[in-house]
Every structure is written in C-alpha cells, then in structure tokens.
Amino acid sequence: MPMRRRHLVLYQMLMCCWIGAGADAFAQHASSSDEVKSDEPTAPPTVQTPAVLIQAQKSRSSLSLSGPAIQAQLPGLNPLKAFHQLPGVTFQSADPWGNNEQNFSLFIHGFGAQQLGYTLDGVPLGDQQYGNYNGLSPQRAVISENVRNVVLNAGAGDLATASSSNLGGTLEFYSSDPSPRSAWTYAQSIGSYAASRSFVRYDSGELDDQAFYVSASRLRARAWDFDAVQGGEHLNAKWVKHNGASKVTAYYSYSDKTEPNEDGVLNGVRERFVPYTRPVTYPDFALALNYVNERGQPPLQDGANYRNYFGVAQRRDHLAYVKFERELGDGAAWSQQIYAHADDGLGAVAGPIGVAGLPDLFKVYFPNAELKQSFGGSGYAVRTTEYRIRRFGLISQWLQKIEQHQWMASLWLEHNRSDADRRWYALEVNRPITPYQTPRDPKITQYESEIDNKLVQFSLQDEWQIHPQLKLQAGWKSSLQFADGRFPVQPKFGAINGGSSALPEGRIVTKQWWLPQFGGVWQMNAEQQLYFNLQKNLRQFVTYGAVGLSPWSLNSQAAFDLFKRSVKPETAKTLEAGWRVRSRLSDQTAATTGLEQVEAQLTTYLVQFNDRLLQISPSPVISSIVNGNPILTNVGAVKTQGVDLALQLNWKSGWSLSNNLSYNSSVYQDDYLNGTTPVVTKGQQVPASPQWMNKSRLAFRHADWEWQVDSDYVGRRFTTFTNDLSVPSYHLLGMGMQYRLTTLIGAKSDHYLSLHVSNLTNQQGSSTLQVGAPSGSYVSFPIPPRQWFLSLRGSF
Numbered sequence: 001m002p003m004r005r006r007h008l009v010l011y012q013m014l015m016c017c018w019i020g021a022g023a024d025a026f027a028q029h030a031s032s033s034d035e036v037k038s039d040e041p042t043a044p045p046t047v048q049t050p051a052v053l054i055q056a057q058k059s060r061s062s063l064s065l066s067g068p069a070i071q072a073q074l075p076g077l078n079p080l081k082a083f084h085q086l087p088g089v090t091f092q093s094a095d096p097w098g099n100n101e102q103n104f105s106l107f108i109h110g111f112g113a114q115q116l117g118y119t120l121d122g123v124p125l126g127d128q129q130y131g132n133y134n135g136l137s138p139q140r141a142v143i144s145e146n147v148r149n150v151v152l153n154a155g156a157g158d159l160a161t162a163s164s165s166n167l168g169g170t171l172e173f174y175s176s177d178p179s180p181r182s183a184w185t186y187a188q189s190i191g192s193y194a195a196s197r198s199f200v201r202y203d204s205g206e207l208d209d210q211a212f213y214v215s216a217s218r219l220r221a222r223a224w225d226f227d228a229v230q231g232g233e234h235l236n237a238k239w240v241k242h243n244g245a246s247k248v249t250a251y252y253s254y255s256d257k258t259e260p261n262e263d264g265v266l267n268g269v270r271e272r273f274v275p276y277t278r279p280v281t282y283p284d285f286a287l288a289l290n291y292v293n294e295r296g297q298p299p300l301q302d303g304a305n306y307r308n309y310f311g312v313a314q315r316r317d318h319l320a321y322v323k324f325e326r327e328l329g330d331g332a333a334w335s336q337q338i339y340a341h342a343d344d345g346l347g348a349v350a351g352p353i354g355v356a357g358l359p360d361l362f363k364v365y366f367p368n369a370e371l372k373q374s375f376g377g378s379g380y381a382v383r384t385t386e387y388r389i390r391r392f393g394l395i396s397q398w399l400q401k402i403e404q405h406q407w408m409a410s411l412w413l414e415h416n417r418s419d420a421d422r423r424w425y426a427l428e429v430n431r432p433i434t435p436y437q438t439p440r441d442p443k444i445t446q447y448e449s450e451i452d453n454k455l456v457q458f459s460l461q462d463e464w465q466i467h468p469q470l471k472l473q474a475g476w477k478s479s480l481q482f483a484d485g486r487f488p489v490q491p492k493f494g495a496i497n498g499g500s501s502a503l504p505e506g507r508i509v510t511k512q513w514w515l516p517q518f519g520g521v522w523q524m525n526a527e528q529q530l531y532f533n534l535q536k537n538l539r540q541f542v543t544y545g546a547v548g549l550s551p552w553s554l555n556s557q558a559a560f561d562l563f564k565r566s567v568k569p570e571t572a573k574t575l576e577a578g579w580r581v582r583s584r585l586s587d588q589t590a591a592t593t594g595l596e597q598v599e600a601q602l603t604t605y606l607v608q609f610n611d612r613l614l615q616i617s618p619s620p621v622i623s624s625i626v627n628g629n630p631i632l633t634n635v636g637a638v639k640t641q642g643v644d645l646a647l648q649l650n651w652k653s654g655w656s657l658s659n660n661l662s663y664n665s666s667v668y669q670d671d672y673l674n675g676t677t678p679v680v681t682k683g684q685q686v687p688a689s690p691q692w693m694n695k696s697r698l699a700f701r702h703a704d705w706e707w708q709v710d711s712d713y714v715g716r717r718f719t720t721f722t723n724d725l726s727v728p729s730y731h732l733l734g735m736g737m738q739y740r741l742t743t744l745i746g747a748k749s750d751h752y753l754s755l756h757v758s759n760l761t762n763q764q765g766s767s768t769l770q771v772g773a774p775s776g777s778y779v780s781f782p783i784p785p786r787q788w789f790l791s792l793r794g795s796f
Contacts, residue, residue, distance in 0.1 A: 059473045096789075099230070123393075124162040130347070146201070164479060179211070211239075246327075255319075257314075262279055311348065317342070350381070350435075384421075390417045405462055421445065425443060451552065453483045487503050527583035572610070573607065605641065614635045614672065616631040633673075646660050687717065720775045735757045738753070752794060755790050756788065766781070
C-alpha cells in the first residue's frame with residue numbers, strides 16, 4: 001500500500017477511536033441524567049443536520065441522503081448520481097447532472113448496476129439496463145427537487161424490497177409529500193454549454209385532511225463534446241388524503257426525454273487511433289457525407305473509432321401508483337399498493353454502412369442491390385432498437401406487533417410485457433432525419449421480440465426485541481419468475497451468428513423458495529450500536545430478446561434448451577458487520593475542540609457470489625454496431641471483501657466535514673473457456689470497479705452564506721477480465737456556494753442564489769468503462785470538463 005494511502009487510513013481509524021471515546025463520555029453523562037429516552041440517537045435541534053444520515057436500528061449498513069443534500073451537490077441532480085457521495089459507491093457519467101443513461105456506470109461493493117435493486121416509494125424501477133425491459137431510471141420516475149430522501153443499503157436490501165435483480169444492495173428513492181401550506185416553489189439554473197433547467201411546483205396546502213402538488217421541469221443543455229442538445233420535460237403530481245387511521249396516496253409521473261449520445265472510445269493494443277473523445281458529426285451533414293467514401297466506409301486510419309452521424313436515446317414514460325394504508329389497532333397495520341408503468345422509446349444510431357460487418361448483414365436482405373442507394377444515397381443507415389413496456393403490479397404488506405415481536409409479511413406481484421424490435425432505416429441524402437425525429441418506413445425489420453414475464457415474491461420477517469439492548473431480525477423470501485419469450489419476426493437465414501436459422505423461443509420458470517436473512521443490533525449505549533447481517537439473494541434471469549445477458553439472446557433453440565436445463569440463476573451470500581455512532585460530544589470535549597456533533601459508521605463485509613453468468617461475444621470488436629448473439633455460460637464465483645467508513649463532523653463555528661473511505665476487493669475464483677481457449681481469470685479483480693475510493697466534503701455556514709468544497713478520489717480500475725489493461729486513478733474537486741437573499745421586494749425572503757463548479761481543476765481521464773473482452777481492449781468515456789452553473793430558487 002502506498003505511504004500516502006496508509007497515512008490516510010491510519011488517520012481515519014485513529015479519528016474513529018477518538019470519536020468512540022468522546023461518545024462514551026457523553027453516553028455516561030446522558031445515562032446518569034436520564035436525558036436519553038429513545039434507543040435511536042437523534043441529532044439535537046441546535047445543530048445543523050448532517051448531509052449523510054446513518055440509519056439506526058438497521059441490522060445492515062444503511063445510509064441516507066436528504067433532498068436538500070442532493071440539491072446542494074447540484075440543483076436538478078439525478079438522485080442516482082447523489083449516491084456517489086457515499087462509501088462503497090462509484091457512479092460515472094459523461095454529463096455533470098448524471099442524466100445520460102447510455103454512458104453511466106454504477107458499482108456498489110463490486111456489483112454492477114444491473115445486479116442491484118431500485119424502488120421509488122416501494123415501486124420497483126427495474127435493473128437499469130440501457131435497453132430497459134422491466135423499469136425506468138430514477139430521474140425519469142421523479143423530478144430531482146421532489147425527492148424527499150434516498151436510502152442506500154450497500155450490502156443487502158430489506159427482504160420486502162420489490163426487486164428481482166438485487167444480488168447486491170438496494171437503492172430506495174422516496175418522493176416528498178405535499179406541503180401542509182399553500183406555496184409556489186421554483187428553481188432556474190443556467191450554465192456551461194448553454195445549459196438551462198427550469199422547475200416549478202404548486203402545493204395546495206391542507207384542504208379537509210388532504211393536499212396535493214403538481215410540478216414540472218424542463219432541461220436543455222448542449223453536449224460538451226458535440227453540437228447537439230440534450231434534455232426533456234417531466235411532470236409529477238401527488239395527492240395525499242388522511243381519514244382517521246387511514247391514508248391514501250396517489251402519484252403520477254410523466255417523462256419525455258431525448259438524449260443525443262456520444263460514442264465510447266475503443267482502447268486496445270491494436271488500435272492506432274485512440275482519441276480522447278469520439279464525437280458524432282451531427283449537425284454538419286456535409287461533413288458526414290465527405291467523411292465516408294462511395295461505399296459508405298469511414299477513413300481507414302480511424303479504425304474502430306470512426307465517427308457516426310448521430311446516436312440518440314428517446315424515452316417516454318408514464319408511471320402511477322395508488323397506495324392505501326391503515327392502522328387496524330392492537331399493533332396491526334396493513335398497506336396495499338397498485339402501480340402501472342408504460343414506456344415507449346428507442347435507441348438509434350446513424351452510422352456508415354461499410355463498417356463492422358454491415359455489408360454482409362445487408363446482403364442477406366438486399367442480395368443484388370446497390371447498398372448505398374438502398375439506404376438513401378448518403379452512405380449511412382439508421383439502426384434502431386425500439387422498446388415497449390407495459391407493467392402492472394401489486395405490493396401488499398401486513399405488520400403485526402405482538403409483545404416483543406414485530407412481524408411483517410409482504411407480497412409482490414408483477415406482470416410485465418416487454419417488446420424489443422430491431423429495425424434499419426434509410427438516411428436520405430436530400431432529407432436526412434435528425435436525432436429529435438422518429439424514423440419511419442423501415443427498410444429492414446431484423447427481428448421483433450415479445451417477452452411475457454410474471455413475478456411473485458413473498459417474504460416473512462420478525463424483529464424480536466430479545467433484550468432492551470439487543471434486537472434480532474430474521475426472515476426469508478421466495479422469488480418466482482415465469483417468463484415466456486417469442487419472436488413474431490425472426491431474422492433471415494444468414495443474419496444470425498453461427499449459421500442458426502432462428503432465435504430461440506420458449507418458457508423458463510425459476511423458483512427459489514428459500515432466501516434467508518438473519519441479523520442483529522446491539523445497543524451498546526445511548527449513542528453506539530454494533531450490528532450484523534447475513535443474507536442470501538438471487539438475480540432472476542434477464543428477460544430480454546435477442547441481445548444482452550438473456551437466455552432469449554442465444555443464437556439457437558438447442559443452446560436455449562441446454563441453458564434451460566443446466567444453468568442456475570446467480571446467487572450471492574452476504575455477511576456484513578459494523579459499528580455506528582451518532583452523538584453530541586461532551587461539554588468538555590466541545591469546549592476544547594469546538595466539535596459538537598459526530599456521526600460515524602464502520603462496516604466490513606464478505607460476499608460469496610456464485611453461478612456468475614458471462615456473455616461471451618462472438619465478435620472481437622466489442623464496440624461493433626452489429627449485435628452478435630452471445631454465448632451465455634456459468635463462469636464460476638466471485639469473492640468480495642471490503643471495508644466502508646462514513647464519518648460526519650460538525651463544529652459550533654458552522655464548519656462541517658464529511659469523509660467516506662472505502663476499500664473493496666472483488667476477485668474471480670475460477671478460469672473459464674472462450675470456445676476452446678482458456679481464459680485465466682482466477683485471482684483477478686472484477687474490472688471497472690475500483691479498490692480504493694475516498695469522498696470528502698468541507699462545508700461552512702455563516703449567517704446567509706453557505707460554502708462547500710467536494711473532493712472525489714477514485715482509484716485505479718482494471719478494464720479487462722484478465723486485468724492486462726487498466727486506467728489510472730483520478731481526483732476531482734468541485735465547489736459550491738449559496739447565498740440567502742435576506743430581502744426581496746421589501747419582504748422577508750425565502751430565495752437562494754447559488755453557484756456550482758464541477759471538475760474545478762479541469763482534470764482529464766476515464767469515467768465510464770465498458771468491459772467486454774478477456775484482454776486487449778475496452779471502451780471508455782471521458783470525464784466531463786469543468787462546468788459552472790448559476791441557480792436561483794425559492795418559494796412564496
């Protein structure tokens with residue numbers, strides 16, 4: 001371990017020991033005077049609320065960020081990106097808001113985004129795949145300013161979490177309720193690259209035990225490395241009605257977004273041309289025409305890093321739920337929630353027709369035609385993957401308190417019908433479409449897939465207060481999936497890798513009845529706790545047609561039938577244990593140091609990840625525009641171990657410091673075969689996930705001013721399965737300041753002016769990594785440059 005890093009770890013461990021001693025002193029004082037009545041530590045009202053809140057009474061690592069803490073990072077921030085501030089989490093994106101879905105990556109304790117669970121107010125949001133089939137991204141489900149708080153369960157989520165993908169932790173998002181007073185709230189931001197974001201919300205206030213709000217947001221921002229505008233519109237509405245012991249909540253979200261995308265850069269030992277960015281040529285169509293030759297081929301010297309005309313993601317979502325909650329008396333409570341989600345969207349790439357095997361594919365459909373003229377004479381074709389999701393579900397929970405036991409039974413049912421269609425369109429030389437239009441009249445429909453999927457999840461858990469200072473939590477869940485995949489339109493013979501005549505169809509039923517959990521919390525004193533949790537989780541098979549880590553992406557019926565007979569879903573067993581403290585320090589300590597409030601959580605974890613599935617691509621060029629139908633194989637296990645430390649300090653003078661340090665080692669336990677070629681991965685680190693991370697925030701508050709500096713260190717990351725390539729560490733700084741306008745038009749003001757600067761020192765490096773090769777190559781996206789944003793927000 002480098003000397004500098006050893007000193008950092010030693011410093012933080014010593015700080016924790018000192019905090020524990022100070023907390024014990026305060027605990028003894030509190031105990032003797034009977035000032036602490038509750039077993040959950042709470043922050044005193046005279047002290048500013050920490051940005052990161054440690055969730056007490058949980059037998060697992062659990063951290064929370066409030067809505068104001070998210071907006072303090074950047075107004076309008078994707079709430080998913082806000083988690084990057086927490087220990088054990090790395091979130092990467094090519095835009096400062098974290099909105100772009102094509103090039104984001106997320107790792108928590110070595111598990112990738114598609115191996116985690118996501119919910120909004122309990123409603124499942126799917127596994128966050130870019131070509132999504134079972135949900136939507138959090139930023140499309142709720143407007144950033146309407147987020148009340150977010151909760152990270154880094155090791156393992158609650159048994160009742162409505163997710164079929166959470167091998168690792170869960171990320172819970174909660175929308176704010178209507179305000180009890182009538183008010184208008186607004187926010188307007190402007191910034192680099194002609195960025196403009198607007199938000200407005202109207203709260204009705206309480207009217208006969210009910211209240212509602214409606215809100216809207218609009219974003220327009222030019223991409224920093226090419227000339228296209230990204231953005232969209234978003235509408236939220238929420239209504240809450242109280243009636244004695246009952247509560248009814250209704251929520252609706254509409255999102256319509258269009259995001260032109262940049263392409264990732266292929267890095268490899270064989271690549272002669274490796275630019276820092278790979279921008280598209282849009283909107284300069286003359287440049288695009290001159291870029292390719294008469295056969296639609298880009299310059300040979302550009303290799304795999306040729307330039308497309310445009311790429312875009314278009315998404316339109318409707319999400320709604322109604323929830324009924326009732327206190328039944330005698331310690332019983334019941335809630336019933338129904339939800340619905342509809343998504344229509346597409347991902348499109350307008351690229352040269354003479355690259356990446358496209359001529360061979362097109363000749364299957366146009367055996368005797370001149371390809372350039374067949375696709376509009378421009379030398380380009382527009383490939384789309386067109387999505388459709390129709391989801392309906394029910395979540396029912398029963399809580400019963402009996403003496404020292406608190407039982408909870410939960411049932412989650414979901415029916416999801418998802419389609420994914422691959423089509424090719426002409427890019428007319430005289431009438432080229434733009435990324436903001438929807439293509440019409442396809443030249444080729446390569447395939448149409450339809451997946452009907454039904455999920456059933458049941459859980460039962462008990463929380464037993466076995467002793468005033470000891471609480472045990474135990475339970476289990478069952479997860480059942482009934483999936484049926486069909487292809488109403490099959491590719492033509494010759495258009496499937498390996499010479500197969502058709503993509504596979506069929507039904508796969510997976511049932512895992514016993515996924516247990518056992519944990520406990522020991523209240524050492526009024527301020528400190530020890531906790532542990534042991535849990536088994538499962539990731540159901542991906543139900544997506546023709547591409548991705550899915551049985552329905554295999555290239556033949558025989559391969560599908562073999563997979564169905566022999567392959568098990570991925571599972572993980574997680575053990576985590578830790579210590580947490582939340583306290584005001586003793587008067588003596590506070591007088592000496594000025595430090596008055598401390599929160600800390602130290603967690604260590606061990607994970608055994610079994611039956612890992614790997615998509616082995618038939619194409620050596622992992623950035624190819626042609627999606628090969630992969631081989632799916634069980635490549636063994638991954639062993640993960642690590643430590644997270646979250647620390648929050650508040651001083652009387654208005655200063656505060658948060659620091660989140662994490663170490664993670666995720667190591668492959670087995671080698672595997674790529675065809676007949678052995679791939680030596682045993683003992684290698686899981687790529688794209690860093691071992692070391694450290695995130696810090698130093699803040700100061702005085703009168704109407706607030707100021708903060710953020711530090712973000714991400715360690716070296718490997719970029720292939722054999723670890724023969726890697727990208728170096730990076731360290732980014734950010735800055736924010738806010739001023740409360742004390743008077744506005746002669747009246748007391750509730751309006752704020754803020755300035756944020758990201759990547760303050762304008763560092764360059766790799767953000768998102770896409771790993772698809774055993775060795776020799778990977779795809780990267782660049783770190784966004786320094787950008788500034790000026791915001792005015794308030795309410796009246």
